[in-house]
Amino acid sequence: MSHTLVEINNLSRFYGTLQAVKDVSFTIRQGEVLGFLGPNGAGKTTTMQIISGNLAPSGGSVTIANHDLLEDPRAAKNQIGYLPESPPLYRELTVNEYLDYCAALNNVPRAKRLSARENTKERCGLHDAGKRLIGNLSKGFQQRVGIAQAIIHLPPVVILDEPTVGLDPIQIREIRALIRELGRDHGVILSTHILPEVQTTCDRVQIINKGELVLNESIEGLEHHMKSASLTVAFHQSPDLQFLENLPGVKSVHPEKDGRLRVFHETEQNPTDAILRMAVNKNWGLYEIRPGRLSLEQIFVELTSDAALENAEALATTTTTDSGL
Template sequence: MSNPEVLVETDAVTRFYGRHAAVSDMSFVIRRGEVLGFLGPNGAGKTTTMQMLSGNLAPSSGRVLIAGHDMHEAPEKAKAHLGYLPEYPPLYREFTVDEYLDYAAALRRIPRKARRAARERAKARCGLGDVGGRLSANLSKGFQQRVGLAQAIIHDPDVVILDEPTVGLDPIQIREVRALIRELGREHAVILSTHILPEVQASCDRVQIIHKGRLVLSENIDTLMARMESQALIAAFRRTPNLDAIGKLTGVRSVTVDDDGRVRILHEPGADPTDAIVRLAIEQDWGLREINPEHSTLESIFVELTGESPEAA
């Protein structure tokens, strides 16, 4: 492995269904210690990408590497470094939790003598310490989700792929799963596929948005948060202001009037003209009623890039 810190690498990955390109020329890397939020509307190619990353679907061209192993040339070695939780946990309802996790450990080729310790460690991390003897069929949706998560991490994989891991959970369980994701992200690479935008902001280090099979955004969460910081003001006046006079203030880039009559003032980063606008409004007797920063949100960025709301996605 050329770089042990790069745990996932896609190189110009493309997938065709007939003549339709579900995913086109997708390239990115994920390093150890990163939690990647993977977003996209329905039909964007997100599920296809997840299937290729997990080895369940071969790309038409390009390649996927997991911990340095080519998923096509060495699938067993690549998958040995991978844990996967699909949206619907793959449980056997007639198994107890302990039986199921022992079975998952055997599938992952954990030596027989080490399986009990691996099972108990996964149960402890997922809050399953008291339900080992219960049938999976008798567990709540939240506990079934935890069992699915335990099987994904029982072999301590380098890469963990989580598809909608908090669907159906109550707020306390969601908080616990987010804490576990952050814990996993300290030493592993985690890919979190979700449409719940607050979950991305709470759990992820990086964000990627896919639209029509192509990556349209790939940014560090801190960079994205800085991008979301306001670079515009929204002001309302009792009397019509002189837009040209506002436009000549230091740092102001453009001035427009919204449909509701409010004035939108776009300014340079770090050059907040609020005080100057207030002074000018008093001097010109425009009757300033309000002036507030306009903040972008992850939702507004998502809509801007894809043309769809997260709820529709």
């Protein structure tokens, strides 16, 4: 299970003077689906292109199943299947012709090509589409052919760059199920903008921002992150915030716009009981209390918008000084 498939060390990549990927290191193990998140232009696609051998890194190393991608590219590339952002499809071929070609390119022995093609078509729900021209297929089916192309040679590592873009909700569910299934015996890297997708399909999440990894956490660890450290409470009588802030474990209390209070506390010391008791004693009329869960979206925004926040602050200070003058 925990057999390491891909090892990436201090990867970096420059486009001219722009550093798209900065010193990124991570690993992927067999039977793991790794979700790769990040805002647009964060370096997700660049990283994936490097791992798939489409782009040479400016520094660092990529090892795929013990083969160095730079020193032994042929052996390393044999171990990966890659679906780029836009699937590399030849529109003038039929699905069967195309998949046969992909199998041949990826060194599937001649005798096994037919069974490889039929198995892959079955897995991707393409069994009726074999004789159709790829150019005439719908977007969803083209995406499936793209995925089929990436897994036809049963590579240990599958890299999927935004595989569910442009699909309808039913197709998205099917593709997600397929990815989960792939994750059982392959190592999968999945990049996406859709956060719930990560929660439903991935075992581990990585967030990349401006070329740097800002989070690398398993889904369980992330759950822990999300539960952390806040309560939302609401009273009929607005209490003195001082009382709440003095409770053991409470770090701060912030009133929210709708009259509710947000209580931030230490992770180990949950003040729920103390708040309940105090509310009864002082007759505040407590009518709501719930743990404040951070959504993945909030974590994502928090981790990726630091810079945006700084910019906003800088802007605010300049405007105030301007008005002062």
